[in-house]
Amino acid sequence: MHSIDEIIESEIKRPSVFIDESRLYPEYIPERLPHREEQIRQLTRLFKFILFKPGSTSIKALLAGPIGSGKTVTSIVFGTEFSRLAESKGIRLKYVHINCSKSKNPSGIFRELKNQLGLAVPDRGLSATELASSILKIIERDNIYVIMALDEFDYFLRSARSNERYLVVRFYDVFDVEVKRLSFIYIIRGTPVYISSLVDDLTGSYLMKNIVVFNPYKSRELYDILRDRAELAFYPGVVGDEVLEYIARLTGVDVGGDGNARKALAILHAAGKLADKEMGEGRASRVT
Ligand SMILES: Nc1ncnc2c1ncn2[C@@H]1O[C@H](COP(=O)(O)OP(=O)(O)O)[C@@H](O)[C@H]1O
Ligand SMILES: [Mg+2]
Structure with a gap:
């Protein structure tokens, strides 16, 4: 024994x-991503405005591809590296990664945004719009820029009501502010054709504009x-x-x-x- x-x-x-x-x-997040160089390049081309003219525009990218094609890991590696680069140039850029299979509605998404940024905003009793508005005020006060990745966004698109989709996809049509501190990466499982069937008039052209394709x-x-x-x-x-x-x-x-x-x-x-x-x-x- x-x-x-x-x-x-x-x-x-x-x-x-x-x-x-x-x-x-x-x-596990690896340091190298073989065969995703082109996607990283495309993302950089889309988001480099943040380095040159921070706040001038809110950037939206859509990552599309099947399961296991590296969408999540590429977004995280890009976001982490790109925000590090921005910080080294004196721009306070934060990357936030939110999984919409866990944060299913706008309130959940903005609460998660607030938590990951470590902002002291009381969220009790606030509507999603009020919460987002408070977050915008604080990041304006603290001079922070954010890339918010919404992973498994197909969950959200399928379950959200149209006013909720509008709020999350057409954010700056709801909030009329001059300095646009929030940019978006929407991550959706599926082919571009499937995705276009998932989106409606409200969100369609908005989402499909800057699409980065991940092939199997x-x-x-x-x-x-x-x-x-x-x-x-x-x-x-x-x-x-x-x-x-x-x-x-x-x-x-x-x-x-x-x-x-x-x-x-x-x-x-x-x-x-x-x-x-x-x-x-x-x-x-x-x-x-
Ligand atoms: N190009 C790559 N280089 C290294 N690891 C990768 C690469 N693409 C995917 N992976 C790994 O494969 C797994 C699935 O990738 P993931 O990003 O979760 O795919 P998706 O989000 O498209 O379903 C993860 O463990 C990820 O680290
Ligand atoms: Mg994924």
């Missing part, structure tokens, strides 16, 4: 194939993504190229898969877990 602390101790010391398993988690990944592209991530997560030499190529061939859109990077990484993670277990039992030293 082993004592509990012996069991824990030996599990901790057990050899592993992983340097850092968390680098395979879906929420080809197997070659998935291979590069997998290799990058494998280098971060596993010890050198434990994941052979043939494993990465195999997963890429299962999932690439050009070979009948759905081009979903999330799925490809999940398969790599599962293979790694298996090899890790076998290694602990002394039966394997590589991911196969």
